[in-house]
Amino acid sequence: MASFPTSVWDGSSEVRPDGGVKRGPDGADWRRLVDEIKAFDKVLDGIGLSTLGVFAGADPSKTSQLYRSGAGTDEVQNLAEINATSGTWSLTITLPGNTAVVVTPLGFAITDNDLQTAVDLALAGLSVNGVAYVAGDVAVTGTDINAAGGLDLTFSGTSVEKMNIAVSTTADIDLDTMNAPVVSTTTPGVPVGILTLSGAGTATYPNVWDGVTETRPDASDDRAPDGTDWRELVTRIQGLQRRVQPLGLSAAGVIPLFGTGLWNNGGTVNVVGQATTDIWDGTSDSRPNANVYRGPDWQDYNKAFILLHDMMLQIVPLGLSALGAVPTSDPSEAGQLYTDSGSLKVSAG
DSSP: OOOTTTSOOOSOBTTBSSTTOSSOOOHHHHHHHHHHHHHHHHHHHHTTBOTTSOBBSSOOOSTTOEEEOOSOBOEEEEEOOOOOSSOEEEEEEOOTTSOOEEEEEEETTOBHHHHHHHHHHHHTTOEETTEEOOTTSEEEEESBTTSTTOEEEEEOSTTTTTOOOOOOEEEESSOSSOOOOOEEEEEOOBOTTBEEEOOSSOOOOTTOOOSOBTTBSOTTOOSOOOHHHHHHHHHHHHHHHHHHGGGOOOTTOOOOSSSSEEEEETTEEEEESOOOOOOOOSOBTTBSOTTOSSOOOHHHHHHHHHHHHHHHHHHGGGOOOTTOOOOSSOOSSTTOEEEETTEEEEOOO
């Protein structure tokens, strides 16, 4: 029985006390390697990860599988008209990763152009995920705050595009109506590549290896692996690397705050591009070529174990079930995944 994903395999089998014993793998060792690889494939299939480490771009209609949103949507917030005849008010904008910025004082009949100038001045010098705010990133449109429909704030510039932005707030300073503009989000921002959980259909596991090769009719066949078995094992481990490495996880399974692959966007998980992959060539200290036609020795076995072990250390901290299911409530353990209204989140612990 494979130990992954509830724990990290120690390299042992029924007859091997630890992964570093200096002898070639026997039938029991082979079956344990097969079990771990099959378990790994099942977890990755369960979350909907392709053989190249890519999530589907549309709902796969399979329970609990993840898929990524399309091009994303820019956030639009409306400042309702106030019909004031005198006085001033303030606007507070909070960009992701920044403290609230107060734009004040603003006139009772301020125009779109004047509010644009005030917003740009207040937000100058800020940055979001390392991208500096430039004038016009938050675009102000409309006529003036007393006109029908008021004014709109569209978060469409490079530093703020395609993001879910906290709703801005307003405050009355000395308006004769004593009513500052009411703010509402008319178009919620949707990040590019936000991961969403499918809620329909039946999960499938098409890429789970059956453990056989051309010369082994059954993974439980009680004999030591030969050269053909070894080449198949190399192929399967390479396949796991092609699925896992594009996620861009750290060696300890941490989702980075920004980068390629998965990244933590303020607790919501996005996926952007793919991380560079570095695929094993199948060799070990004693094997110059993966195609050398001989059964694996202890160094080959140890190399295969280390590669599986290191990938487990990346995946286990995410908190997925043995079927690749994502918890539907916060596990209260920092760094683990869960879903909230379909969107993938990272627990703050």
